[in-house]
Amino acid sequence: MEGFNLRRFLSxxxxxxVLLVAGTVGFRLILDESWISSLYRAVVTVSxxxxxxxxxxxxxxxxxxxxxxxxxxxxxYVAGSIVELLARTVLTGGARRKRHIxxxxxxxxIVCGYGRVGRRVAAELRAGGAECVVVDVNPEAVGAAADDxxxxxxxxxxxxxxxxxxxxxxxxxxxxxSDSDENNxxxxxxxxxxxxDVVIVARAS
Numbered sequence: 080m081e082g083f084n085l086r087r088f089l090s091x092x093x094x095x096x097v098l099l100v101a102g103t104v105g106f107r108l109i110l111d112e113s114w115i116s117s118l119y120r121a122v123v124t125v126s127x128x129x130x131x132x133x134x135x136x137x138x139x140x141x142x143x144x145x146x147x148x149x150x151x152x153x154x155x156y157v158a159g160s161i162v163e164l165l166a167r168t169v170l171t172g173g174a175r176r177k178r179h180i181x182x183x184x185x186x187x188x189i190v191c192g193y194g195r196v197g198r199r200v201a202a203e204l205r206a207g208g209a210e211c212v213v214v215d216v217n218p219e220a221v222g223a224a225a226d227d228x229x230x231x232x233x234x235x236x237x238x239x240x241x242x243x244x245x246x247x248x249x250x251x252x253x254x255x256x257s258d259s260d261e262n263n264x265x266x267x268x269x270x271x272x273x274x275x276d277v278v279i280v281a282r283a284s
Contacts, residue, residue: 237262
């Protein structure tokens, strides 16, 4: 999983196991309990599930405090790593589904630039029954387009890869509605180089 440090996660798991072993041996030596009782005390202490009985003696109490503090640190790290992994899985799965939907579109329109003009154009196209994919480099504009119910690609219409992500290969047409005439020219040239037959309408100030 991209962005998830598996090595650090495994290191934390190993550290947890080492702490349990150290706790078992420590309680065995300090309290002279059986190995099973020492393991049980170590598990309930490290896992923060509570203490069966208060250990007798200052050494045992200090050792218990050490195990509790170490257990808290390790469990917080492991729990954080698991939450991060789950969150990335959900986000990645959602992005993959959206990408799959766009890849399966055909006869749609690509609107590059979701400013004042782009919003009006996208709304008019949707009113006419056409599917639209909005491409914009501004995350806020992309978020607004998504809120308005459009398929979105966070990217630059001047980049071939971003036009491909927007499904240019199957698109009916493209609208270059950036606030910059220069960008609209580049968008037009890039799109025509990839799809000479595609219909393009470019805004010019």
